Amino acid sequence: MSLSWLFLIAAFAATLFTAWTEPGMLPSELSETVSSAFDFSSTPEPQWPTPTPRARLLVGIVAGHSGNDSGAVCPPELDNLREVDVNLNVAERVRANLIGIGIDAELLTEFDDRLKDYRANALVSIHADSCDYVNPQATGFKVAPALSNLYPEQSQRLTNCLRARYGEVTKMLFHSGSITRDMTEYHAFGEISKLTPAVIIEVGFLNLDYKLLKDQPDLLANGVTQGIICFLKNEPVVPEN
Ligand SMILES: [Zn+2]
Numbered sequence: 001m002s003l004s005w006l007f008l009i010a011a012f013a014a015t016l017f018t019a020w021t022e023p024g025m026l027p028s029e030l031s032e033t034v035s036s037a038f039d040f041s042s043t044p045e046p047q048w049p050t051p052t053p054r055a056r057l058l059v060g061i062v063a064g065h066s067g068n069d070s071g072a073v074c075p076p077e078l079d080n081l082r083e084v085d086v087n088l089n090v091a092e093r094v095r096a097n098l099i100g101i102g103i104d105a106e107l108l109t110e111f112d113d114r115l116k117d118y119r120a121n122a123l124v125s126i127h128a129d130s131c132d133y134v135n136p137q138a139t140g141f142k143v144a145p146a147l148s149n150l151y152p153e154q155s156q157r158l159t160n161c162l163r164a165r166y167g168e169v170t171k172m173l174f175h176s177g178s179i180t181r182d183m184t185e186y187h188a189f190g191e192i193s194k195l196t197p198a199v200i201i202e203v204g205f206l207n208l209d210y211k212l213l214k215d216q217p218d219l220l221a222n223g224v225t226q227g228i229i230c231f232l233k234n235e236p237v238v239p240e241n
Contacts, residue, residue: 058104059121060118060120061108062112062125062188063087063088063107063109063110064084064087065083065084066110070083071084072128072130074206078206078207081206081214086206091221094124094221094225094228118192119193120196121196121232123198124200125198127200129175129204129206132207138205140172140175140209141174141201142175143162143174144179144186145159146199149194151197158227160238161227162228163227164230167223170219170220183202188200204220
């Protein structure tokens with residue numbers, strides 16, 4: 001090896017040493033940085049199935065007025081039928097249906113403490129319309145979405161699914177034109193997490209749909225369940241607004 005080569009190597013080594021002794025570039029730190037960049041031992045082992053915070057789907061069902069008041073009440077000639085009882089009958093059956101097919105579902109009261117920042121794959125609040133006789137058209141069901149959601153199109157799709165499936169199963173007509181502010185500004189929409197798709201459904205009118213609401217809770221619950229499944233399974237529905 002020539003002297004000039006030796007000189008070059010020595011100069012290079014000296015430069016390296018200088019770099020290492022500069023503040024912030026101590027050899028130990030540098031080697032740590034380098035070794036950690038190539039250290040695979042700290043990478044977590046892949047685990048199958050991948051653990052997730054919640055592996056199963058969760059659906060919240062509010063039994064309208066439960067835990068608070070009776071809601072609309074029918075006159076004695078209509079057996080004093082109470083809205084809260086209709087709602088509860090349907091909500092309990094929807095919950096059982098969903099649990100039966102492996103979906104976690106929980107029943108919530110009207111002003112349930114759990115509604116605050118509630119996180120779920122869907123929230124459906126079940127109500128029924130007034131028992132006052134209004135006119136011959138006061139029959140059928142209504143559905144309104146929570147549009148204050150971060151993804152309002154999700155609530156809208158849940159609405160479309162419920163509207164399509166509930167109509168198909170119960171043969172009831174969609175009562176368009178009377179979606180009230182009570183529905184669109186439903187209190188729970190402002191309490192739940194903005195990530196939870198949510199809707200309120202009025203399953204029928206206590207007056208003209210009396211027999212269906214009183215005697216067919218299984219049918220009504222089946223309609224609501226099919227609507228929820230349609231949403232969760234991303235089934236195609238004709239967009240209706
Ligand atoms: Zn109600």
